[in-house]
Amino acid sequence: MSKISKIIDTAVKVNGSIDKKLRLDKTDEQFYENHVVHTDNDKYTYESLTETASFLRKQVPFKPVIGIICGSGMGAYWNQGCLADALDGKIQFPYEVIPHFPRSTVKGHVGELVFGYLTGVPVVCMKGRFHYYEGYPLWKCAMPVRVMKLLGITHLIVSNAAGGLNPNFKVGDIMLVKDHINLMGFAGNNPLQGPNDDRFGPRFPPMNTAYSKELIIEAKKVAEELNMQDIIHEGVYTCLGGPNFETVAELKMLSMLGADTVGMSTVHEVITARHCDLTVFAFSLITNLCITNYKTASNPNHEEVIDVGKMRESVLQLFVQNIVTVIAKQANK
Numbered sequence: 001m002s003k004i005s006k007i008i009d010t011a012v013k014v015n016g017s018i019d020k021k022l023r024l025d026k027t028d029e030q031f032y033e034n035h036v037v038h039t040d041n042d043k044y045t046y047e048s049l050t051e052t053a054s055f056l057r058k059q060v061p062f063k064p065v066i067g068i069i070c071g072s073g074m075g076a077y078w079n080q081g082c083l084a085d086a087l088d089g090k091i092q093f094p095y096e097v098i099p100h101f102p103r104s105t106v107k108g109h110v111g112e113l114v115f116g117y118l119t120g121v122p123v124v125c126m127k128g129r130f131h132y133y134e135g136y137p138l139w140k141c142a143m144p145v146r147v148m149k150l151l152g153i154t155h156l157i158v159s160n161a162a163g164g165l166n167p168n169f170k171v172g173d174i175m176l177v178k179d180h181i182n183l184m185g186f187a188g189n190n191p192l193q194g195p196n197d198d199r200f201g202p203r204f205p206p207m208n209t210a211y212s213k214e215l216i217i218e219a220k221k222v223a224e225e226l227n228m229q230d231i232i233h234e235g236v237y238t239c240l241g242g243p244n245f246e247t248v249a250e251l252k253m254l255s256m257l258g259a260d261t262v263g264m265s266t267v268h269e270v271i272t273a274r275h276c277d278l279t280v281f282a283f284s285l286i287t288n289l290c291i292t293n294y295k296t297a298s299n300p301n302h303e304e305v306i307d308v309g310k311m312r313e314s315v316l317q318l319f320v321q322n323i324v325t326v327i328a329k330q331a332n333k
């Protein structure tokens with residue numbers, strides 16, 4: 001029996017209704033068509049995402065050059081104060097009106113794609129993102145990145161709220177992400193899993209240069225100009241599936257692995273962005289300190305995450321605004 005028919009045999013056992021005749025002589029392609037057991041990302045083809053992009057393009061009279069993902073640390077989940085609200089000439093699309101788009105499922109979470117100008121630069125912001133813990137597979141959480149690519153962006157700015165593992169970090173600090181640990185990928189869960197469409201990018205993309213070194217240097221300069229240098233760090237982010245916060249033992253392990261912040265997003269978005277050759281800049285807002293001992297009785301919670309986001313709202317907006325200006329200047333050189 002070939003490898004493929006063995007896999008299909010397993011699928012037959014899992015989904016009893018599958019026709020056993022299909023076990024014979026299947027090619028890889030037919031296998032994906034008929035028997036994708038873990039994922040159906042083959043339905044989100046280049047063509048269907050192009051439909052999404054053309055729906056948006058028809059209604060937006062300018063081409064965004066930078067995509068910005070506003071997470072919990074950047075006001076995505078309260079009504080005012082998100083960077084997306086500060087854009088000039090805003091055009092907003094609730095996620096539910098956009099063809100093929102997932103919906104934000106968490107109660108109270110705003111989900112909108114917002115187009116507009118930030119310091120004169122055309123951008124598109126995701127006000128709220130999709131998380132694995134909402135029940136979406138990773139490729140679906142990250143599909144808006146491909147849509148933004150099709151809309152014409154060249155750069156992606158990704159923000160997240162995260163727990164600070166590095167003992168030098170304080171609540172309210174910002175960590176520029178220089179690298180990540182794709183922990184879910186260790187278990188074979190990856191947004192690029194499934195058939196690869198070369199029009200997006202290669203089957204085996206590199207990730208050692210995922211985060212733009214140049215933009216990290218520029219962001220540090222911006223931080224100095226804004227007198228924020230004391231709250232800026234550089235480090236490694238790791239993403240777990242959530243929604244629970246981590247145990248003490250898990251955090252100790254992550255710390256030993258070299259993670260400086262822990263969150264529930266970003267990694268799959270960045271992998272998808274690098275796959276389609278976007279330049280990436282990402283940062284974590286430290287909304288809580290990870291508890292790595294058994295004596296501490298307090299618990300991390302989503303409310304403090306939101307509160308710290310609100311506290312840093314204006315600083316982060318200014319920071320991102322300045323980075324957008326730098327990117328636009330570089331692009332025009």
Ligand SMILES: O=P(O)(O)O[C@@H]1C[C@H](O)[C@@H](CO)O1
Binds near residue numbers: 263
């Ligand atoms: O969407 P991000 O990664 O910014 O938000 C983090 C992860 C969870 O969604 C939430 C936990 O409080 O914050």
